[in-house]
Amino acid sequence: MIATLIDYGAGNVTSVARALRRLGAEVRTTNQPEELTTATCLILPGVGHCAALLSSLDAHGLRHPLLTAISRGTPFLGICLGLQALYQSSAEAPTLSGLGLLHGRVDQLPQNVKLPHMGWNQLRLLRDCRLLAEISSDAYFYFAHSYAAPTDGPATAATCEHGREFTAILETERIFGVQFHPEKSGTAGAKLLDNFLRLAA
C-alpha cells in the first residue's frame, strides 16, 4: 500500500508518516500537483492555523488536483485541519474558501471551556463507523484544536464534546476525516490508521 501524504508544511507530517510506516505502508510525502492525481490513497494531515493550510494548498496549486482525485474516488483521509478543510468555510480563516466537499462552516468551540481542547477524549458513535472497526467504543483519542466542524451533516459518523458537540469522525464511501490525531493516539490511533489503509486498499 502506498499512502501519499500531502505535505503543505504542517508540523505533524513526520509523525503521520512514521505512524503509517510502522503499519507497513509505503509513504510518499509531496506538495506536487501531479503526484496527487496519480495517488492511490491520499492523506492530508494538518495542525496549526486553517489559513496556513488553505493558502498553502493554493500556493502549491494543489486544490484542483486534490478535488479531482477525490471526485474520481481516490480514498482520502483528512486529519485535524485536514478534516476542517473539507467544509465550505472556517471562522478561523473567514476570507478563504474551504474545499467545499461538505456543507457547513467550521466554528470556534465555546469560550466557557478551556481552549484549545487539548488532550484525550472519547467519542459518541452516531452510526456504524468503518474507521473504528475492532476499536473499543470507550477508546480515547488525542485532540488539540479550538475550532470544530458541525454535526448535522450526513457524513458525520462520530462526535465528541467540549463545550459543544462537534464532528470527530466523518465517513462517506471514500472520504474520511478525523478531528483528533490518530498518529498521537496510542494503539487506538494506530488501529484507526490501519483500518483506513485497509479500506483504501
Place this chain on the structure above:
Amino acid sequence: MSLAHRIIPCLDTDGSRVVKGVHFEGLRDAGDPVELAARYNDEGADELVVLDIAAARDNRPTFLETIRRVAEQLSIPLSAGGGIRSLEDARSVVRAGADKVTLNTAAVERPELISELSHEFGAQAVVLAIDAKRENEFWHVRVRGGRIATDWNALDWAQRGVEMGAGEILLTSVDRDGTQSGFDIALTATISRGVCVPVIASGGAKLPKHFFEVFTEGAADAALAASIFHDQVQSIRALKSFLQSHGVEVRLPC
C-alpha cells in the same frame, strides 16, 4: 464522556542523558531518554516532555538528536524545550519531531517570541513554562532554572502569555520542586482558574493522593512528574487506577 486528566512524565536531560537533581545541584544520571520514552509510551503516559536543562548553545545538535530518537518511540504527543530563544530554535525542535515547544526564560525576556511561535505553529503547539515561587501572599516568576527572580506576578504573567498566544501553561512550583511533599495546590488553582487554557501542574509529586488533590482542588488539567516515574516509585498504571477509583477521569491504557 469528558476530557481525561493527563499524566505527563518529564525527562530532564543534559542534552543526551536523563539527569536528576534538586535545584540543578548534584546532577546524577537517571537513564537513557529513548528507553524511558518507550517505557512511558507503553505504560499509558498521556504525553511526554523532554527538556534540555543545560541548554548550552554548543549542545543543540545533541539535544535535537535526542528529540528525534525519543519521537521515534512515541505514539503520544511530545513537548520539547529548554534554551529555545528564537523562532529558528523552535523550528528545529518541531522538525526533530516535537508536537509542542516549551518556552520559559526567553519568553520573559522577549514576550513577542510567544506570538511568533503561536503564529507559525498554532497556539496548541506553544507551552509557556512558568517557574513560580511564593513571596508573601503572591507567587512571583523566576527564570534561569528558578534561580533568578523577576518582577512578574505569576498570574499576571500567565494571563499575559495566553494573550500573546500560548496554548498551555506548564506551571512549576519552585518551592515544591524536588521535595516530594505534594503539588502547590493554591498556586495551581489560582493560575488554572485565572486562565482560559489548560494548565499542567508540576513540582512536588510523590503519592497518588497528590495527583488527586491537584486535579480536584487544584483544578489542574494535567500533572507532570519526573523522578517518581524514573525510579519506579510510582507506576503510571497504578496511579491512573487510583485516580479512576476516586472519580477522576483518566485514560486507562488498554
